[in-house]
Amino acid sequence: MRNILKLVVLSLLLITSLTGCVQTKSIEDLAIINTRGVDIIEDNKIETTLVIYKFDSQNQELSSIVSGEGRTIKGARKNANYKTSFKLTPGQIRLEMFGKETAKKGLLSYIDTQIRDARVSDTMYLALSETTAKDVIIQTQEGSSVHVGKYLYELIEQNVKDNIIPRVTLHDFLQTYYDNGHDPYLPVLSTATKSPTLSAIALFQDDKYVGQVPLSDALLINVFNKSIENATLEVQLPMQPFKKYLKSERLDENDEDTAHALMKVLRGNSKSKITNQQNMQFQTEITFNVTMLELSEEIDLKKPKAKEIFEEEVKKIFKKQYEQLFKNSQELNSDPFGYGTIYRINKHGGKLTDKEWREKFPDINVDFKIDFTLKGHGTTP
Amino acid sequence: MEINVKIKENLRIQAFYLFFIITSIQIGVGIMGAPMYIFTEAQQDSWISIIIAFGYLLLVLFVMFRILDQYENADILGIQVDIFGNWLGKILGTFYIIYFAAALLSVILTYIDVVQVFIFPEISSLIIGVLLISLIIYCIYGGLRVIVGVVFIFFFSAHWLLFLLYEPAIRMELDHFQPFFQASFPDLLKGARATSYSFAGFEILLLIYPFIQNKERAKFPTYFGAFWSFGLLLIGTVISIGYFSAKQLKELEWAVLSLFKIVSLPFVERFDYIVVAEWMMVALPNMILLMWAITYGIKRMYKVPQKKTLIITSFIYLILIALMSSHNIVIKLTELVSKIGFWIVYVYPFILLPIVLLKKRWQRKKESESG
């Protein structure tokens, strides 16, 4: 017993004498980076714009913006650290934003440093700015009363939760980037309005920005990514086929050409397969089960025929949208849908390089089959 | 040296604890890095490799039991002396102990490395070394009963981590596994061999067997323990393959730990930190069992009191930890241990068994002739 006690005392003494080696990171000494913007400025220097939280009893201002320049991300951070009395730490970065010019040159080197650092969270969101990341951050600070970092992060998070845009975290981006035959995409923030807004989805070739598609296509891409629920869908329908099924009393006053329908997706998913290996023929089946939220015209959906026509019309619209989106992405030669993966799985040997797919992707054909069911229409039909 | 070991009745342990002992010593630090090594060899068919490895594992365990069953109450050290004579037997036994010692060093250094990579990049290895070694000493002082208790309790207090794998599991891309059955058979075997480091450790059975009270029921817990570690390794590897893309996984040193980086709950943002700390409860039983094997082995062969060896070995380990804590050395050491371990653990029993059987038959013949 005494032996053990001696040992415990000895080792505790040893430990305490060695404690100087563990460096403390007390929360109040840190400037916790919340959002980071990365831009390339002249002669290939990197400028980082950091939204930081610092906890200072003297200063009531909670978040502030510092920027630094350097050859590497870490260098830029070091440079920024000269401008603040707090220690900049990356462990709580929620959003990393890149300028468009930067994205055109490739993002991998910036993202790679993040993934190498075990302190950086895999759950941080990535986004692109229409102009430069700095612009977006500065504009948010000037335009809104809430903290910059919180505003931008929550803007993206809320839209991801509502399934309006696909979720692209650091890990998601890297996974799609490294998967051969699948290209990553990022949401784009624009400064055109008073405060930053989501404006588009950027498509990438590997890690390089090649172009973008409108925000309304985001949901269409998202369906490829996962099974979605609770997203809202808005479609514009021609009124022509429904003339017969309008509710009678308002028949005469109505002569709008189009109707708007706002629907809630109960379940939406997609299934793609290759139908002809030789001709690179693919087939994608997309299922939407929706419930009606709002309909601008008084169409009597109680009648089975009306419902059938309605579903057919929406299917047509979706098919068109999908074909358009697919064409766009083929022109940009970026495959956000992951057809390359399906091709790889069915290819003999199961190997496919990015380069190979780059050559083949523009020539593939996809037959979109939309399965659209109106499951309910609220309390009033 | 006595070939059979006499163990006091109150020091014996129930056979069902073998399940926990086998699982704990197999699932140490090896599983954290295993997916990368297996995946490099067998690609998306790694899971087949693991199944093959498990089959082989069962075979080795079967052979070990056959060897042990030939004796009344002997361990490997006694058996080797019985077969090869006092000199050669003791040299082989010393080999065994050196292998255990190297394995222990690699386990400690790997855990320290992980802590440094994930939590405290600037902490000195010696501090964590002192922390770990002090726990090991404190535990081994309690004897085998306490050691098995630690193994048993830490088994349960670490398994909740499995629930956290739910998050990465639902983000798996199933097409990472397709197309199936692409790896050639040699590749699969290479993949199976890559599991040897994480599956190794069960050879402690050869040392702990005399302590088992109800030996007739020892087989099922042992096989089931091996099955459990097989299951865990399979889960870890399968989720890693699904969650990371191929190119990522090939470069990801601690794939299983990186899985936890995505997990976040309303009250804790980052679970990877907690997991790395909690992993102490996974790694510690492993270290304790190995340290016990070393000290017990030395006591058995050279009659040095266990307390003495424990203190001396601990100091040697502290010095080694202070000197050897660099990432490259850790990787090299682990490779070396897995290479040696492969021969000692997976091949040697197959050589030993026929010799033991022959000797026993010869003995019986002699007895019947004389009697």
Next chain:
Amino acid sequence: MRKSRRHRNTQTKSIFPIKIDKFEKLLKDKFENNPDLIFSTFDIGGKKVCVFYLSYQVKTDRLDNFLLKPLLNISELNTPNVLNEIPIGGGSTTDTLEEILEDLLIGNVFVYVEGEDKAVFYLLVRKESRDLSKAENESVVLGPQIAFSESLITNLNVIRWSIRSTDLVLEKLMIGKRAKTEVRIIYMKSIVNDKHINTMRQRLQDLDLDKVDDTHVLAQLIEDSSSTIFPQYYLTELVDRFSYTVSQGRIGVLVDNNPQAILAPSTIFSFLESTEDMYMRWNAGSFLRILRFIAMFISIILTPLYVAAVTYHYELIPPRELITIGQSRAIVPFPPIIEALFLEFLIELLREAGARLPSKVGQTIGIVGGVIIGQAVVQAGLTSSILIIVIAFSALASFTAPSYEMGTTVRVIRFPMIILAGMFGLIGIMYGLCFLVIHVLKLKSLGEPYLSPIYPFRWDDLNKVLFRPPYAYQYKRFLSLRPKDLFRFKKSEAIKKHDIDE
């Protein structure tokens, strides 16, 4: 109570017959400067008789009515006649001085007729004790409120009434060289494991001390490990807890003049279960018990986690709390570990002050401490408001332990844990937890593992410690205690399964 006198083998020399004058002198010498020895001499029918006793140890009215009066009427005085004529039961005789002195102290009245070779004595003990009262330290809402008192006789009486069985053994031991104290080992002889009884008896008999001060002291003297912080025997003042535990096959030890009983062997779970778990319905009882386990864990882990997160691992804090914690930390001038230790210390001071002060003032301390000081400390910027919540939470959690000693243990453990967390962050906390587990594994109570039935693992016992099933399922006693009779009742009768509408 004392019908049977023990007959000593080592008979010292008889001092009788002796002259009364000489005898008186002898006794007075032994009780030097002690006015309490009453030695009265009577002359009855020509024979000298002396009656002596300690005045405050005997009931004087009984003495007068039943001893002195009849004594004066005895016609022919000799020892057998005295024994015959005096209407008090339990009269015995003795002839050694040692025995006389010893028995004088515990309230015997001696009668000696000059010339006889034996003295007669009667037990007319007067023992002052407080009435049985409600339990103060282990307060319960449900169930019997009665607690042990200081009087061993009363306690034994209460126990006999609560376990009316001839199985109940109340073994008597005298402990202490200079001043003897009566100690009783109480158990059910058809259930208890003999090994435990022998160990307990052995340990008590082997004690080499001059006087037993208190049950707590005795418990610490017969512990398995004296260096640990964990209590190894449950000390209870509740009669129902005592009788329940004894009827389960454990041993109880009562010490004279002490209102506490030792229960042995105890496991760590004994300290976390309350008798109330039994009186509640099984689901509520289980809930409360699990709540207590969680409370203990929280109490040990919460403050260290705060210290670790704020000192080293800001990454762990969820983004929403990050701002709140950061802002409240910003005004505090100390590092988190000092801040936490300071506040823990303050709470301990409040608790200690509350316990020491008279109960009326104690309440005020609680209010002053909780409300005013807490407020002031935060306003002065000495601690962050988040930490106040954390500390209050963990202090509250530690008070849920039914055993005051266990609660104290948990609170003390927190301090090294906070220091470890402040030194090594999460790794330090983990180190502390691992150390605790190993430590608890090493402990034993009366030779039984402290963590039983978790380790050594007994599946059958889990339902008695981790939660509480309905009574129909509690048909076994603790398997880990290896009682002589494992079954409390037959399972088949308790759990009958019926099909629908049968």
